[in-house]
Amino acid sequence: MTKQDKNKKTYSSGEKAILEAAEILFAEKGFDAVSMSAIAKMANTSKPNIYHHFKNKNDLYMATMETAVRRSAMLLDTLESSPGSPGQHLSDFAAGQLKNILEHKNSTQLILREALMTSSENARVIAENVVGNVFSRLTAMVEQGQKEGQFRKDIDPTLAAFMMEAANMFFFQARPVMKQIPEANFNDDIAAYSKGVMDIIFNGMLLNEEKKS
């Protein structure tokens, strides 16, 4: 089976409706809080029909995860190397990733839920690969910037990468909460948010005369 075939796996229109409903519900409430009846209802079909297409609830969940991961991997590929300095790359990557995250909330939430919460074990392994993948790419970009003399060599590249991922992921996760906090003015303009984050990470908060290095 070639690499391309692996990404083909077609679904019938009925299956697609089921998967779509499952993705929304699982992402929203989590595995245990979602009943097969609820999925059937949302997909405008019957419970036995779901069991006709998927072996059991866990099987459906894994299939849902799989499509989410596939979408996430495709999105990551589109963020691949544009021309520019490592710093520019990092900014583009962070902004692009945040945009993608918000454009595919269900996939993101599903993957994050599995990656962060301890639950179904084999689904978690899949989710960890996605998260780890992003993390590796960011780390490599930071290291490249250090090699080229753009970044300080005394910072831990993995830590810098982690901070950027944290800024994006936590922004996504905390969004419902933050919308309730009027003081936070970065909610409505994600481009400005991403720009502000990278400004601090690159230039720091301190005034010039206070900087140490």
Next chain:
Amino acid sequence: MTKQDKNKKTYSSGEKAILEAAEILFAEKGFDAVSMSAIAKMANTSKPNIYHHFKNKNDLYMATMETAVRRSAMLLDTLESSPGSPGQHLSDFAAGQLKNILEHKNSTQLILREALMTSSENARVIAENVVGNVFSRLTAMVEQGQKEGQFRKDIDPTLAAFMMEAANMFFFQARPVMKQIPEANFNDDIAAYSKGVMDIIFNGMLLNEEKKS
């Protein structure tokens, strides 16, 4: 009822055992994935006895949340203003909060779960207050630093505060995943992690000659 009374609310030893078990299980698996039988088993008692002490499952959940929130509020109070510059305050706060977070994982996870995931609505409101509380304090510290001329005035204080909270919260959440990624070397030394984060936030990643401001 005075403010002190509000924080007293005593529980019998039997109730404490139930609450303790409930906190661990709810934090680990979430509301729907935990059965009353499982809680009873873990608390070494029977299901009807839980119903003797708590009206229903949701009532027990809310009581569990309440104790977690109370603990979190107490911890926040201990982080109050030590002497030093706003920058020093922020560093201390970030380091102290991270330490507390890791010392009370169950409470933290319970609150974060409610605050971040859309679930039981009234529990979410409580959790948001806790998160919002931390956020407000951090924002105030940043503003103070700007007023005193330590920090750049062109950065958004709420954004800077959010980044610090993101670094702490996401560190906690992502810990299971990060432990699987050997490249990340900041896992075992949380003091070093916190120091590294604040170094980047204060001084930035760029080398001196590359800095803009």
Next chain:
DNA sequence: GTCTATATAATGATAGAC
């Protein structure tokens, strides 16, 4: 306060007709 036993409803899953 704590238990055994049980009522009641919902869940995951299947049989079998069309």
Next chain:
DNA sequence: GTCTATCATTATATAGAC
């Protein structure tokens, strides 16, 4: 492929004895 009807299990919750 899709359904109605149903099974077996487990869940929340309660009655009532001690």
